[in-house]
Amino acid sequence: MYTPPKSKHIPQATIKRLATYVQVLESLQRDNIDLVASRPLAEACGVQGSQVRKDLAYFGEFGIRGVGYQVKNLILAITTSLGVDHEWPMVLLGVGNLGRAIINHIGFHAHGFRIQAIFDCDPEKIGKTAHGFEILPPEALAPIVAMHKIEIGIVTTKPNSAQLAADTLVSAGISAILNFSPARIKVPESIHVEYVDFFRQLYSLVFDIVRDKTSVWDDNDS
Amino acid sequence: MYTPPKSKHIPQATIKRLATYVQVLESLQRDNIDLVASRPLAEACGVQGSQVRKDLAYFGEFGIRGVGYQVKNLILAITTSLGVDHEWPMVLLGVGNLGRAIINHIGFHAHGFRIQAIFDCDPEKIGKTAHGFEILPPEALAPIVAMHKIEIGIVTTKPNSAQLAADTLVSAGISAILNFSPARIKVPESIHVEYVDFFRQLYSLVFDIVRDKTSVWDDNDS
Numbered sequence: 001m002y003t004p005p006k007s008k009h010i011p012q013a014t015i016k017r018l019a020t021y022v023q024v025l026e027s028l029q030r031d032n033i034d035l036v037a038s039r040p041l042a043e044a045c046g047v048q049g050s051q052v053r054k055d056l057a058y059f060g061e062f063g064i065r066g067v068g069y070q071v072k073n074l075i076l077a078i079t080t081s082l083g084v085d086h087e088w089p090m091v092l093l094g095v096g097n098l099g100r101a102i103i104n105h106i107g108f109h110a111h112g113f114r115i116q117a118i119f120d121c122d123p124e125k126i127g128k129t130a131h132g133f134e135i136l137p138p139e140a141l142a143p144i145v146a147m148h149k150i151e152i153g154i155v156t157t158k159p160n161s162a163q164l165a166a167d168t169l170v171s172a173g174i175s176a177i178l179n180f181s182p183a184r185i186k187v188p189e190s191i192h193v194e195y196v197d198f199f200r201q202l203y204s205l206v207f208d209i210v211r212d213k214t215s216v217w218d219d220n221d222s
Numbered sequence: 223m224y225t226p227p228k229s230k231h232i233p234q235a236t237i238k239r240l241a242t243y244v245q246v247l248e249s250l251q252r253d254n255i256d257l258v259a260s261r262p263l264a265e266a267c268g269v270q271g272s273q274v275r276k277d278l279a280y281f282g283e284f285g286i287r288g289v290g291y292q293v294k295n296l297i298l299a300i301t302t303s304l305g306v307d308h309e310w311p312m313v314l315l316g317v318g319n320l321g322r323a324i325i326n327h328i329g330f331h332a333h334g335f336r337i338q339a340i341f342d343c344d345p346e347k348i349g350k351t352a353h354g355f356e357i358l359p360p361e362a363l364a365p366i367v368a369m370h371k372i373e374i375g376i377v378t379t380k381p382n383s384a385q386l387a388a389d390t391l392v393s394a395g396i397s398a399i400l401n402f403s404p405a406r407i408k409v410p411e412s413i414h415v416e417y418v419d420f421f422r423q424l425y426s427l428v429f430d431i432v433r434d435k436t437s438v439w440d441d442n443d444s
Contacts (some may be wrong), residue, residue, distance in 0.1 A: 010429075012426060015425055015426050015429045016422040016423075016425065016426055018425065019404070019419070019421050019422040019424075019425035019426075020381075020404045020405070020406075020419070020422065022425075023381060023404035023419075023421060024381045024382070024404060024405060027380050027381050027382055028382070031382070044381060044382055044405055045381075045404075045405060045406060046405055046406015046407060046408070047406060082425060082428060082429055082432070083428050083429065083431070083432035084425065084428055088424075088428060097326065097327055098327055100326065101323040101324065101326050101327035102323065104319065104322065104323050104326065105319055105320050105323035111421050111424075112428075113421075113424055151431050152424070152427060152428075152431075158249050159242075159245060159246045159249045159266060159267075160246070160249055160250070160253070160266055175431050175434070176427040176428075176430060176431055177427075178420060178423060178424060178427060180420075182241070182242045182245035182246060182267075183242070183246060183266055183267060183268055184242075184267060184268015184269060185268060186268070190434075192427050192430040192431065194420075194423035194424075194426060194427055195423075196418065196420045196423060197241070197242070197245075198400060198402075198416075198418045199241050199245060199333050199335075200238040200241040200242065201238075201400060201416035201417075201418060202241075202310075202333075202335055202374070202400060202416075203237055203238065203240065203241035203244075203304060203306065204234060204237050204238055204241075204416060205374060205398040205399075205400060205414050205416055206304060206305050206306055206310060206334075206374075206398075207232075207237045207304055207305065208398060208414040209305070209373050209374075209397050209398055209414065210304070210305035212397070212412075
């Protein structure tokens with residue numbers, strides 16, 4: 001049964017942890033585990049048990065005292081509350097190596113998301129297929145977005161095409177963009193944007209490793 | 223010529239932006255652009271021109287007044303300063319859909335990183351290949367890490383195997399982990415960890431979209 005959120009101000013950090021809970025719970029479900037106590041759930045998610053209970057309390061009373069959470073019900077309760085109980089169709093712009101990797105990973109459906117159609121500007125690519133999807137021209141975007149009521153666009157173009165891709169998505173009526181391109185994009189205030197760039201994180205790791213090994217960072221100029 | 227970093231305290235945010243600058247510069251280089259002024263470079267990266275100049279100033283004087291930056295030299299200067307001028311071999315643990323997508327994307331080399339070997343616990347997978355790499359058993363990890371002086375491990379296991387993968391990497395002598403699994407991992411303090419989970423970001427986008435559309439989030443309880 002749907003429990004409306006108890007509080008109106010749910011922190012973004014809670015939402016992101018809920019995504020982790022759902023992924024861990026789905027993994028338990030695949031292993032045919034029906035019941036989970038808050039401590040092992042918290043451990044699998046790498047947070048404190050009290051954090052799990054606090055995060056779930058925003059949405060109502062899920063746990064059964066002394067027993068734990070019913071995996072299936074908890075997944076349903078979280079996904080219903082967050083609006084990911086039905087599938088969100090998405091479009092993807094930019095079918096290079098990264099685009100193909102994302103299409104292959106998210107594919108037809110994963111965790112409530114599904115790629116509906118993929119697009120590229122390159123006439124050489126248009127009409128060919130990538131992991132079973134036909135690569136469509138940008139002109140086909142707006143009608144497909146309208147037809148399937150698509151709200152999320154994924155940008156996997158080269159950095160110098162990311163702004164054009166974002167503009168095309170906004171014109172087509174998209175409300176949110178997940179940008180995998182290493183370029184920042186400018187969009188109207190009403191459009192939501194999240195950035196993913198794991199090369200930034202690899203750089204950060206290398207920097208940490210090099211700093212650990214060399215004294216130049218600590219001893220230089222001192 | 224290598225310019226040692228001028229300052230000893232370089233913010234993590236600067237390091238991450240430098241990763242973006244390098245990716246954008248490499249993209250310009252592929253388009254045969256030799257020179258770039260700080261303003262168009264900043265625009266392509268989605269930051270202010272003053273931010274670019276400030277970030278680069280940590281490493282020395284790169285720009286030519288009135289001309290801009292030489293693309294090739296600037297890439298070399300940044301990558302040398304950060305330690306990504308030579309390739310960093312990496313190992314990957316967990317060859318499922320996500321693992322295969324990452325192997326396909328990073329592949330043999332991209333932006334100074336290269337996957338050296340891939341591993342999985344599943345006897346069904348061991349010995350088979352994924353994108354040209356033979357899938358190796360966990361026992362083979364430590365000798366390969368030692369032989370190739372590998373410092374970075376990528377975790378793309380299911381969430382309930384992420385901690386075991388991290389423990390295996392730490393025992394093998396890895397110093398940094400990029401964790402794509404949705405589970406948090408516990409490692410000794412000396413080990414650096416970065417997390418990538420774009421389903422968390424998709425959840426966050428959906429939550430924003432749903433909140434925009436419904437009044438329950440603003441009007442409930444009020």
